[in-house]
Amino acid sequence: MFNAVSITERFAAVPPRIWLTLACVTLILGSLVHYLTDSYRDNLIREINRDTAYELSANASALATAIQSRLLLTNGIKAFVINELTHTGALSDSRFHTFADNFTGRIPGIRNLSIYPNGIARFVHPLTGNENILGLDLFHSEDAEIRRNAERTKLTDDMTILGPRELTQGGLGLLSRQAIEHNGKFWGFVSVVLDINPILQEADLFNGDKGINFSVRGNSLVLMGDPNLFEESAIIRKIELSDGEWEMAAVPNRERLESVASKIRIFRTVCLGSLVLLIYFLYAQMTQKARLQQIVKERTHNLEIANKKLESTFDELTAAAYRDAVTGLYNRTYFNEQLVHKIESGRLAGETLALLYLDLDHFKMINDSLGHIHGDMMLKEAGRRLAELPFPEVEISRIGGDEFTIMIPRIESMEQVRQLAHQVRELFQSPFVIRDTEHFMTTSIGVALFPLHAQDSASLIRNADLAMYRAKDEGKNQFRIYDVSLNPNAEEAMEIKSSLRVALAKDEFTVYYQPQIEVESGKVVGLEALIRWVHPTKGIIAPNNFIPIAEETGLIVPIGERMLQIVCAQSRAWLDAGLPPIRIAVNLSARQFAQKDLPERIGAIVGEHGLDPQSIELEITENMAMKEDMQPALHTLRDMGFTISIDDFGTQYSSLNYLKLLPVDKIKIDRSFVSGIARDRKDEAIIVAMLLIASRLNLTVIAEGVETSEQLAFLQENNCHEIQGFIFHKPQPADQIARLLA
Structure with a gap:
């Protein structure tokens, strides 16, 4: 009871101005903590959304390529039919099956190839599983959509696409048709039927390791994923096909969003703890009256230490927002901000900036076969080697996956650029020793220069990326400097x-x-x-x-x-x-x-x-x-x-x-x-x-x-x-x- 009264009396003895001061300090610093927490959260979410948009664009491009490359088989069948009619006057089952077998057995996702003389299915490959197609009359089908498609295809020289839809032979598929004229008259149709799921798998849309939920919609039909993504605030990309378009939507999955929330909780806890500590020292300092000068100095010293710890914590958290957790290099957020800054600085000073875009060759194979722990160790070693580059003012970042960037200002000649790229390439010629085992992993490098190849950061990144992919296409383990031939219309x-x-x-x-x-x-x-x-x-x-x-x-x-x-x-x-x-x-x-x-x-x-x-x-x-x-x-x-x-x-x-x-x-x-x-x-x-x-x-x-x-x-x-x-x-x-x- 005595202690409770004593504490109450001590609080009552504190002048109101001190409470008011402490309340103001708490309000100001609490607002600062709230602002920093929101900023940190926004940066993390922006980075996740950028990664999601990047992955969505890459997967959309892969899906479009997979579909278009298969739909082009319609042109091949058409050419086959015209050639047969021109040279032999008729089609034979054996020659058609021999021709079609070159594709159905080797390219996944092809349900069948078929020929419709006068709109009636007479030739189908493979026949097994597609027997009910034979004899199908497109112009008199019970399905009105099939009849309309047949009439539309007959009137155009272009390929038409029908679907995605339920197929006559069962299952969900995509159909392409093209009309054939012979001797100036309508002869019939050729058709390619595709299975949807193998194509989606080829586009890597079922890979759960990316931390992204995908949804694909075509012809108002959701082919995979959650249909609600198209109604929510998801990132959406159009997939342009030769006849129509699909849509892809993507959002970060729950695990990635929960990782953001976890980081925010840690950040907020540290800041609030530091705030409480600071308020305590302020209170102690302001309520002491009759202390000796030495005690005053000690308290002042302790307060200074607390302030330094708070500043150090803030600096560490700020640095963590710009650092890659695996390699310790700068991350994508820092890279994007600094590239814009360096381009503007170079523009004002009339200087040239080199951007080297690196992609590790065969990393995915190593990562998949040995596991993510080995993969992270390989990435860490790659980052260590890059960090030892003897270039002045160089800034190295890991921007995601197995991709790295190097920004080098004040470039003086193209020969210097070649030498720098060669030095970077040489870093990867010696083996990576991971747990006493040697692994060989090279790198493909794309190089683009400001202002020679681009005037803004997005174009510079795109052109360096194009050059890097050309280096990969030409055999990997080399560098390629951007030129306009890499980016045709x-x-x-x-x-x-x-x-x-x-x-x-x-x-x-x-x-x-x-x-x-x-x-x-x-x-x-x-x-x-x-x-x-x-x-x-x-x-x-x-x-x-x-x-x-x-x-x-x-x-x-x-x-x-x-x-x-x-x-x-x-x-x-x-x-x-x-x-x-x-x-x-x-x-x-x-x-x-x-x-x-x-x-x-x-x-x-x-x-x-x-x-x-x-x-x-x-x-x-x-x-x-x-x-x-x-x-x-x-x-x-x-x-x-x-x-x-x-x-x-x-x-x-x-x-x-x-x-x-x-x-x-x-x-x-x-x-x-x-x-x-x-x-x-x-x-x-x-x-x-x-x-x-x-x-x-x-x-x-x-x-x-x-x-x-x-x-x-x-x-x-x-x-x-x-x-x-x-x-x-x-x-x-x-x-x-x-x-x-x-």
Whole structure:
């Protein structure tokens, strides 16, 4: 009782102004805690929403690609039917099943391929499970929607899409149809029926590890996920198809949102605890009257310590909001804010900023096979290596998954950018030792520069990302600097992609030849074969507008073989006309080199035309030549008598020491070095070094892109063997080349 009275008296003795002061301080600091908590929560939610939007866009793109690539089979069936009607006058079950089996057994999600002469189903593959389709009359179907679709398809040359809907043979599917005319009259339809679930699985929409709930809707029918997502505040993306559109919705799942709430609770608890501690010290300080000076100093000192702890806690929590928990590097939030800031600073100072966009090669395979713990250890080691880069003012971030970014300000030259990217690539050449086991993981790097390649942060990120994906497409473990060819007009790219197969079937490709001149004699000693696409309406289309798309779709393989056939046939024709033999150089793509029977295929084409393999030169890139798995094919081709040359030599930092081990006969100096002659001493020094090394290794050297007399004189003085460029001849069709050879 005494203690209770004593405490009451002590509180009553405190002057009102002290209570008022403490109340004001509590109100102000409490408001600050509330503001900081809200800001922290908003930042976390924004980051989750950005990740969700990014994943949604990626999955929507994957789903659209999976659907469109299968719907294009309608064009293939149509071409098959027209070809059969033209050459045989009728269709046969056996030939149709043989043709259709190439697709249904290899591509998941294809329910059946069918043909409807006069609108009645007569041919279906596979027949098993689809027997009830045979005899189905589309124009007299009991289903009004099927009848309307048949009438609409008959009146258009374009593909139509029906569905998603319940199929006649059971299950949920998507149908595409296309009308066929023969001899100027309507003949019938071809149709492709797709299963929905395998396509959704291919688009990775059932992966629960992403922390995102997806929902897909097409034709007002929800195909997967919670239909309520489309009515809530979810992120929604349209999926444009050739005939109609679907929608995808996504929201972070409960676990991700609960993780945000947990972080907020910890943040609020720490702040409130610090606030209580501070108020206590304020109270003690303000209510002490008759203390000795020493006690006053001690209390003051304790208060200062408390303030420092509060500041330190605040700084740590603020830093945590900008740090990646796995690697300790900056996170996506910090990266996005700093990139905007650095672009504005660079704009004001007139300086160049380099953005390197890294994606770890094969990380998903390692993560899936060894588990997330091993995966996190790999990411941590990758972050440690990147953090040791000796670049001044560099800022490194992990922006999600296995993707990292590096921002480097005050770039002075493109050569410096190449050196920096090469240094980053070299960090991943040594093995990652995780729990006493070596793992090999390389990186693909895309590089974009401000202001050369983009004027804002979003465009700079997009262009660096495009360059990174091109580096992956070209074989991984390399870097690619952005150029405009990586970002063609989307509609034009889709048109080219859909026209390439037709161009191949109609033999719309031709070959131009650029002479290669021997420096010592001035004679034409070789030709480089350069493919051209003669489009029926657009005229001649340059290779850089369709080759990347052909690489992406895999059509580069048949196009490359067709080009070699044209070259061999032309070489045979020149020989039969009495012209002297001439060596012709043909480029090989990475996709072609991935074929296990490449030497046999090339040998068969050359042998078919009765040519000596020594008359054909095969050009490959540095990256292709450096890969261990390509060495056997190179040795085989060289043993067969073909000349092997490295194109664009010096642009990818291949090992000069390794060059002596490669089965090559010739190197081609890239035009980027030739253009620096008389302008850049570094380029001249590199060319002289290449010529010296090639001389010691008994390799022939040819320089491409020679356009000026200064460039020609420099190359002559330094004993370059052969010249190719506009200073002598532009690429020409075969009939004009014949006059040069005569």
